Amino acid sequence: MNFTAMEFVCFFPVVLALYRLLPPRWRWVELLAASYFFYGIFNPWTVPLLAGTTLITWLCAKRIEQSKRPAARKAWLLLAGAVCLGCLGLFKYGSFVVGSVSWLFIGTPVSLSLLLPVGISFYTFQTLSYVIDVYRGSFPCEHHLGYYALFISFFPQLVAGPIERPGNLLSQLHRLSLPTGEDLRQGGWRLARGYFKKVVLADQLAPVVDQVYALAQPGGPAIVLATACFALQIYFDFSAYSEIAIGAARLLGVRLMENFDHPYSAASLREFWRRWHISLTGWFTDYLYIPLGGSRCSALRRWRNLLLVFLASGLWHGAAWHFVLWGTFHGVCMVVEDIARRRGLRLPHPLARAATLAVVGVGWVLFRAQDMTQASELLSGLFSAWTPAGMSVALQTVGAAGLAQLVLTLLVYRLLPEQWPEGRSERTAPVLFYTLLLTGIAWLGLAASGQQSAFLYFQF
Structure with a gap:
């Protein structure tokens, strides 16, 4: 269901x-x-x-x-x-x-x-x-x-x-x-946020991504725009499910763990994986990485442990070679980052965030590809068509509506609060208002689209 x-x-x-x-x-x-x-x-x-x-x-x-x-x-x-x-x-x-x-x-x-x-x-x-x-x-x-x-x-x-x-x-x-009044306020707010993220944000970015990935030879600018859209699509889609799950459970008086914490604000891959799919990262840490020796071992064993964990993560996400490559890519990058960190090599914070986003973005290209053939074509295409004509084609492919949706989604990512302050009973009225507003917008969007789309992580 x-x-x-x-x-x-x-x-x-x-x-x-x-x-x-x-x-x-x-x-x-x-x-x-x-x-x-x-x-x-x-x-x-x-x-x-x-x-x-x-x-x-x-x-x-x-x-x-x-x-x-x-x-x-x-x-x-x-x-x-x-x-x-x-x-x-x-x-x-x-x-x-x-x-x-x-x-x-x-x-x-x-x-x-x-x-x-x-x-x-x-x-x-x-x-x-x-x-x-x-x-x-x-x-x-x-x-x-x-x-x-x-x-x-x-x-x-x-x-x-x-x-x-x-x-x-x-x-x-x-x-x-029975749920308390605070449970009802927080649960309703999380449900509304989840539906808003899924219907108004993630589902509206999906056509832009699909259009570019359907092209035979998209140029670098189009691939970069599509990757930015997919990075936001998969975040809002998956975090939307987590929001709805947390909200539904809270309305029953049950508190589930948080699963996301602004992952694209990370300044390192290590930090990114502490913020992205927190429950899975914690599972692999406690039941695979630490039993293998964790970080309290020799450098070679530590790097082996990182590679094995991310290889397992890639396989967990899907039975296909491009998922294996995605996991291996992140594992290798984590090893490189570990070497740099232990040697005291650090980038200024803005550059570190930009580098982290770039690495994660390359990973999303592998993740979103249909197979290894498309993955290799997209990665090689990243370096093509960086000309005024190529950029014009990319903008035409994405379209004004796609760019507007991308900008809107970025703004929402920055501005939408994660949760309403706990224990503030006097805020009941605004919580109710914004909950109803976000839910109404989401369901109007769902009605206008005339269709329901499954959450991306259902396939995993």
Whole structure:
């Protein structure tokens, strides 16, 4: 069920109403039923996969807690990991692996027709975080299957995050209560911001990007403009989902973690990844980078760790070679930045921000490309057509409306506040006014377009 679909507009108020009417002991049941209904709307056959993964990992975590021998505990951990990563590998990477191997040996790629379950990358990592935390002893085993199932399937963040940890979300699900007035104000504001970002900003930039990427040989100026548009499109699209998820959960009295913190204000790649998709960066840091040795090791091992983490990040985002290249590119750039930082080589802050944006922009070219062929053509095209005629063609391709949308989006990025100040009850009236205003503008835009577009991260 898409957040911008009319089905969700009907579904969510019913969930809120029942949540308020039902006795406290039944709230988790209602949210669990609503979450599975929400997920089943995408494709009913994926529900047994979600339920099966939930049951098996819950049982494995219980056995980890009960087992006294380290070897037995590790065996149950490996079983849970094999189930989670096996399902993810089959449905997300099966066709990619078979196609790559067949192309290598017989010269013709063979494709498996497997439908990717929506959100499998997100709930797989959330499931793994729980099992690993139980194994490490950093979180107690959840003995109530219902609460654990709700933790894995909580509908606001099920299909595109934030990727929650049991210490935050699962703990809150045990003490579900009615939302406070502050919850309602903040939740409504975050919902309105999310819809505004998605419908008015991200979706209006998409045609500009698509038009340039559809050209056979776009010149450098057109590629730069399209990359700027895509950088804002993917930020506002993905952060919009996070905003709506955070807002919807807040209206239920649940606080999800933040997922973005002005990433394009970063003055280094290291800072960028602390601000972009914070829940995923934190997951890779805690469950891959640090276990590999983190930064408290030799330089060669530290660089290896960075490369492995970003290679894994590229694969997490998509089963295609251009995603692998995107992750590897960021990993190599992080290694170069680490070398420069440790040698005391620093740029002035404005230049550091510009350099970071340039590197991230090149990465977005790889990310947005359809395949390696288009990625190489676009990267080589970056250096072409830097003439008055080429710039004129780029402006004509993007169009006045596209440029105006780009400028508007940049202004909004700078001016739109992240959240309304907490604990300011006297600000209820302006919060309500601006919430209704942003929501109204967003839904007018949706009605005018006559269509609903899926969030970009649904494909991951």
